[in-house]
Amino acid sequence: MGRRAKNKQGDPESLQELSERPSPKKLGKRKAGINLPQPAKKSKHKDSPQSDDSWNSAEDDGSGGWEGIQDEDTLPAQTRSLFQDSDTSTGDTSDADTDENEDEDAPITASNFAARSRALDARTAREAQLDAEELQMAAQVDADEFDGVEDMDDDEEEVDVPGTEDVILPTAEERAEEKRSGGPEVHVVQKRMRECVRILKRWKASGAKTGRARSEFVEQLVSDIASYYGYNDFLTEKLFQLFPVAEALEFFDANEVPRPVTIRTNTLRTRRRDLAQALINRGVNLEPIGKWTNVGLQVFESSIPIGATPEYLSGHYMLQAASSFLPVIALSPQPHERVLDMASAPGGKTTHMAALMQNTGIIFANDSNKARTKSLTANVHRLGCKNVVVCSYDGREFPKVMGGFDRVLLDAPCSGTGVISKDAGVKINKTERDFALLSHLQKQLILCAIDSINPASKTGGYLVYSTCSVSVDENEAVVDYALRKRPNAHLVDAGLEFGRPGFPSYRGKSFHASIKLTRRFYPHVHNMDGFFVAKFKVTRRAKQAKQDSEEKNDILMDDVAPEDVQFDEREDEEYIQEAKRRRLKAKGLRVLPRNQARAAT
Amino acid sequence: MRPLAEDETKAVFEKLANYIGKNVVHLVDRQDDAHCFRLHKGRVYYVSEASMRLSISVARPNLLSLGTCLGKFSKSGKFKLHITSLDYLAQYAKYKVWVKPNGEMPFLYGNHVLKAHLGRITEDTPEHQGVVVYSMNDVPLGFGVTSKSTVDTRKLDPTAIVVFHQADVGEYLRDEDTLF
Numbered sequence: 001m002g003r004r005a006k007n008k009q010g011d012p013e014s015l016q017e018l019s020e021r022p023s024p025k026k027l028g029k030r031k032a033g034i035n036l037p038q039p040a041k042k043s044k045h046k047d048s049p050q051s052d053d054s055w056n057s058a059e060d061d062g063s064g065g066w067e068g069i070q071d072e073d074t075l076p077a078q079t080r081s082l083f084q085d086s087d088t089s090t091g092d093t094s095d096a097d098t099d100e101n102e103d104e105d106a107p108i109t110a111s112n113f114a115a116r117s118r119a120l121d122a123r124t125a126r127e128a129q130l131d132a133e134e135l136q137m138a139a140q141v142d143a144d145e146f147d148g149v150e151d152m153d154d155d156e157e158e159v160d161v162p163g164t165e166d167v168i169l170p171t172a173e174e175r176a177e178e179k180r181s182g183g184p185e186v187h188v189v190q191k192r193m194r195e196c197v198r199i200l201k202r203w204k205a206s207g208a209k210t211g212r213a214r215s216e217f218v219e220q221l222v223s224d225i226a227s228y229y230g231y232n233d234f235l236t237e238k239l240f241q242l243f244p245v246a247e248a249l250e251f252f253d254a255n256e257v258p259r260p261v262t263i264r265t266n267t268l269r270t271r272r273r274d275l276a277q278a279l280i281n282r283g284v285n286l287e288p289i290g291k292w293t294n295v296g297l298q299v300f301e302s303s304i305p306i307g308a309t310p311e312y313l314s315g316h317y318m319l320q321a322a323s324s325f326l327p328v329i330a331l332s333p334q335p336h337e338r339v340l341d342m343a344s345a346p347g348g349k350t351t352h353m354a355a356l357m358q359n360t361g362i363i364f365a366n367d368s369n370k371a372r373t374k375s376l377t378a379n380v381h382r383l384g385c386k387n388v389v390v391c392s393y394d395g396r397e398f399p400k401v402m403g404g405f406d407r408v409l410l411d412a413p414c415s416g417t418g419v420i421s422k423d424a425g426v427k428i429n430k431t432e433r434d435f436a437l438l439s440h441l442q443k444q445l446i447l448c449a450i451d452s453i454n455p456a457s458k459t460g461g462y463l464v465y466s467t468c469s470v471s472v473d474e475n476e477a478v479v480d481y482a483l484r485k486r487p488n489a490h491l492v493d494a495g496l497e498f499g500r501p502g503f504p505s506y507r508g509k510s511f512h513a514s515i516k517l518t519r520r521f522y523p524h525v526h527n528m529d530g531f532f533v534a535k536f537k538v539t540r541r542a543k544q545a546k547q548d549s550e551e552k553n554d555i556l557m558d559d560v561a562p563e564d565v566q567f568d569e570r571e572d573e574e575y576i577q578e579a580k581r582r583r584l585k586a587k588g589l590r591v592l593p594r595n596q597a598r599a600a601t
Numbered sequence: 602m603r604p605l606a607e608d609e610t611k612a613v614f615e616k617l618a619n620y621i622g623k624n625v626v627h628l629v630d631r632q633d634d635a636h637c638f639r640l641h642k643g644r645v646y647y648v649s650e651a652s653m654r655l656s657i658s659v660a661r662p663n664l665l666s667l668g669t670c671l672g673k674f675s676k677s678g679k680f681k682l683h684i685t686s687l688d689y690l691a692q693y694a695k696y697k698v699w700v701k702p703n704g705e706m707p708f709l710y711g712n713h714v715l716k717a718h719l720g721r722i723t724e725d726t727p728e729h730q731g732v733v734v735y736s737m738n739d740v741p742l743g744f745g746v747t748s749k750s751t752v753d754t755r756k757l758d759p760t761a762i763v764v765f766h767q768a769d770v771g772e773y774l775r776d777e778d779t780l781f
Contacts, residue, residue: 278738310705313770314740338655362652370665377666377781381685382773387649389656390666402658 406460418530743769
């Protein structure tokens with residue numbers, strides 16, 4: 001029996017059995033069902049672990065279960081008598097055998113006290129044993145499926161592996177056939193995925209026995225995932241490679257489930273306790289998100305639309321995913337600072353920063369998309385942030401518009417592979433080219449962000465780079481690029497107590513050693529959107545480094561015999577033009593094609 | 602972005618004085634942090650001088666908002682207060698009206714305040730006076746103009762209008778596209 005099933009009521013017994021039993025007690029109680037002899041149940045279960053489903057269904061169709069009974073009048077006379085019986089009996093909550101029941105019905109006296117406590121002890125021990133058995137059973141079932149623990153004994157595998165692997169892995173022709181007939185059936189795919197994962201997980205121990213190559217299993221699994229969850233092949237492969245095999249399946253599973261609705265208290269207007277109270281009075285069921293934030297609330301269910309309450313309209317809270325708290329917590333802007341939010345719409349993080357800065361200093365909230373700045377401005381005003389300047393530039397223009405910021409938040413535009421549960425469109429409409437374009441844009445933006453920071457800032461000099469994507473080329477690769485291009489930027493600890501460290505190397509690429517200071521968040525691990533946070537400290541550009549390189553140049557010059565070096569202006573002209581073109585292009589400005597440019601000059 | 606001209610200043614202050622009376626002085630002479638009024642694309646912004654100086658470096662077409670937007674000038678040169686000015690109006694309001702919980706939602710949907718929904722009202726409120734509307738737990742919801750003086754409201758029947766609606770926080774959702 002699974003843990004969940006155990007917490008529910010026991011399985012119902014037929015009316016026949018009930019009536020035959022000598023003295024049925026307190027059948028109205030929820031636990032009554034467990035009264036039937038336990039061993040029989042257990043043995044039946046051991047025979048077939050699959051019987052879980054039939055059990056549950058028996059419980060759920062209220063006709064057999066006692067939960068379904070609403071009204072005494074509608075009950076058959078037989079059952080009603082049972083109820084009346086239970087009403088008259090003094091309330092005991094035992095679910096043990098009948099002889100014990102009789103014993104317990106008697107009032108507690110000094111004489112039977114010891115005996116009763118012994119009986120109670122015996123019962124607890126029995127229950128504990130049953131629990132333990134169940135746990136073991138559940139673990140076995142899990143292991144049989146895909147979430148197994150590594151310490152499974154090997155002999156068992158040998159028993160069930162050889163029988164199945166030939167069946168589950170179709171040949172190329174079979175697969176082509178499947179495709180032609182409109183894809184295999186869902187449950188077939190599901191079973192095959194589980195089998196593949198199971199085999200791949202213990203490849204070292206049992207893989208050789210299958211007689212197939214590991215890559216065949218991987219290929220089959222990836223194509224099954226693509227068809228089962230509806231991803232395009234490219235994205236499936238990309239996401240699949242991020243995780244160990246079993247975890248990958250969990251990740252894809254988690255993407256099908258919506259994340260919890262969370263709100264952030266606007267500390268400029270109210271306190272979390274007051275807000276929680278006000279919302280509870282309106283019939284919202286909520287609870288603090290976790291220990292790591294003191295402004296977040298998680299909404300379980302609500303009888304009213306959570307985005308249109310008077311509290312929402314007067315700016316007491318903001319609807320915001322839990323993951324969006326993280327970059328602001330990492331940035332931790334201080335009062336009286338100058339802060340830039342490079343891609344800020346719809347303003348969740350901007351207003352969070354304003355709240356942390358207590359409406360002092362200044363925040364530049366930038367977003368390149370003018371249409372989205374409307375909601376940004378609306379949120380800024382609704383939440384009462386008075387230190388925010390909203391502007392609409394391409395983020396890459398930034399050090400030129402304005403520099404010298406104490407802190408910069410770059411929540412870069414990304415593919416959104418972390419928020420597939422929110423926007424399932426990502427599954428099919430992202431291609432290799434999108435990823436290439438996005439990571440290119442991100443690399444440009446991160447350099448601009450670093451250049452906008454004032455390295456001499458007394459309180460800050462920090463950049464936080466974040467994306468709602470889990471892919472490596474939008475995260476670690478971009479950070480690594482920034483570290484290489486800007487030697488005055490270093491990664492520092494993000495100040496987030498959970499999350500997984502970034503990948504120090506990935507598929508043959510190895511990144512900067514400090515990349516493990518970045519943090520990754522996954523839907524299946526942290527129950528929030530997939531997210532990535534990296535925090536940089538920008539220092540002054542070291543002059544020493546420049547001198548070193550000059551010295552090196554000197555040495556090189558010494559080696560080469562000094563020639564009569566002269567400038568050839570006509571030859572240089574071409575190079576100068578080319579360099580100018582490249583500089584303009586890097587800024588994102590449009591340049592004339594080469595031949596036209598030459599004609600113009 | 603530019604400072605207000607004289608007639609514009611007059612129009613703005615007249616509107617503000619309708620709600621906060623002589624407290625307008627507190628907006629102009631602030632003890633903590635010097636603030637100023639700026640006109641940008643027909644809208645009037647109330648912003649700290651430090652913020653204003655820094656935002657000068659943002660080009661006109663790219664600057665969308667700074668500080669708090671108080672309202673905008675219509676094409677005919679009249680000034681209209683926006684709901685975004687509620688923070689300052691509520692802070693300095695002279696005359697206040699509280700609506701009962703059952704009147705909150707109707708007001709937030711843009712309806713006038715009825716006598717039946719009136720929870721409390723400042724004594725000696727004159728007729729046609731700008732008032733700030735609060736919920737019973739003192740959360741500002743919007744502002745409007747009284748239809749009758751406090752004394753006269755006593756005689757009204759429950760369905761009569763007490764406060765004419767001018768702006769409410771529901772506009773953040775309803776008019777997000779036109780407001781900014």
